[in-house]
Amino acid sequence: MTTTEQGGVAGLRTGHPALRRLVVDPVGFAADTWGRAPLLTRAADLPARFDDLFGESAVDELVSTHGLRTPFLRVAKDGTTLNTRAFTSGGGVGAGIADQVDDTRLTSLFADGATLVLQALHRTWPAVVSFSQALVADLGHPVQVNAYVTPPQSRGFDDHYDVHDVFVLQISGAKHWRIHAPVHEAPLRDQPWTDRRDAVRVEAEREPLIDAVLEPGDVLYLPRGTLHAATALGDVSTHLTFGVHTWHRHHVAEELVTAALAVVADDPDVRTSLPLGVDVAEAGDLEAHAELVRDRLLSALRSVPVETLAAALGARDDASGRPEPVGPLAQLRTAQGLHDTTPLRLREQLGARLDGTTLTGRAGAVDVSAVDPGAVAALLDGQAVPAGSLGLDAARRLVSAGVVVPA
Numbered sequence: 001m002t003t004t005e006q007g008g009v010a011g012l013r014t015g016h017p018a019l020r021r022l023v024v025d026p027v028g029f030a031a032d033t034w035g036r037a038p039l040l041t042r043a044a045d046l047p048a049r050f051d052d053l054f055g056e057s058a059v060d061e062l063v064s065t066h067g068l069r070t071p072f073l074r075v076a077k078d079g080t081t082l083n084t085r086a087f088t089s090g091g092g093v094g095a096g097i098a099d100q101v102d103d104t105r106l107t108s109l110f111a112d113g114a115t116l117v118l119q120a121l122h123r124t125w126p127a128v129v130s131f132s133q134a135l136v137a138d139l140g141h142p143v144q145v146n147a148y149v150t151p152p153q154s155r156g157f158d159d160h161y162d163v164h165d166v167f168v169l170q171i172s173g174a175k176h177w178r179i180h181a182p183v184h185e186a187p188l189r190d191q192p193w194t195d196r197r198d199a200v201r202v203e204a205e206r207e208p209l210i211d212a213v214l215e216p217g218d219v220l221y222l223p224r225g226t227l228h229a230a231t232a233l234g235d236v237s238t239h240l241t242f243g244v245h246t247w248h249r250h251h252v253a254e255e256l257v258t259a260a261l262a263v264v265a266d267d268p269d270v271r272t273s274l275p276l277g278v279d280v281a282e283a284g285d286l287e288a289h290a291e292l293v294r295d296r297l298l299s300a301l302r303s304v305p306v307e308t309l310a311a312a313l314g315a316r317d318d319a320s321g322r323p324e325p326v327g328p329l330a331q332l333r334t335a336q337g338l339h340d341t342t343p344l345r346l347r348e349q350l351g352a353r354l355d356g357t358t359l360t361g362r363a364g365a366v367d368v369s370a371v372d373p374g375a376v377a378a379l380l381d382g383q384a385v386p387a388g389s390l391g392l393d394a395a396r397r398l399v400s401a402g403v404v405v406p407a
Contacts, residue, residue: 079157129325164189264293
């Protein structure tokens, strides 16, 4: 398979600054490693460690003062995820909830060897939000981020595989990783490791592909399906896992079949009732009807334009993530204070597309028929434009809609 077929090099975006923090050669990684093989990259070969993204003080702050609720935290011990009641309690006066993270209970559990899993940091911790959005821009695939905080000499989870690719960024401490070959290559989301426990157990007893200790600043990449397990060593270990929920050809197949079914729904021969007395459990009774439907479906599959698939997958991509954070109060102040020379840019990770005179994306749909097409094109090209080139009324609407932000 060529790299273009695989979607690696052809889809890699120019610059890719986030990916350059995780691998030495992004182009080589895309061509030879992405989706194919695990890769361990040492801190000495990378630009910098990851203390700017996360650390132990961030863990303490999140679990003690941010009012986290499940499922933003999981706790595991000896391969088992604990019931949420073990580490949550009521929120107290003014918070009528029962599942707020209880830092007192967490302190006891952590001292007893439990692993803390802070989930969805791409939504809750600003530095991780920014970096994960930059990584999404580089990869073209949705990303979620968890932190795993493990006490000394403790193991959080048994050997298993994930149904998404991962980049593991060691933040502090050291962790011993054992990586084994897949027992089910490129699993889909509905094909978890628990369906193949015996095969996982057998493979985990074999010689590992990688047997290494990750130190702060090291990065480990694992394609989905790769077996792995890790144990903290002599101190608390904290690492970030960037889970990459890859778009793959099965997604294309799903949308292709959906579109083909819509086509044959307009075919009266396909809509025709089966004969009276038919036995749908009897293959002989279905044979002729199945052949007719098969032929019409094959024809419909070939007739579906790629643009239809792109529109459907684009809608799914919009729902898979969120654009750059904006502050409602700050946006209001910007709209109120606009003048002709105020520089504005398109909000990052908006997924904006121009459909005629409508700008669509993760902020919804906005009519731009009154806006100079050249200014709209400049925004879509990533340029900053003065508010006056958009027209102040239109610029205020775009700011208020969360489509543009101050440059």
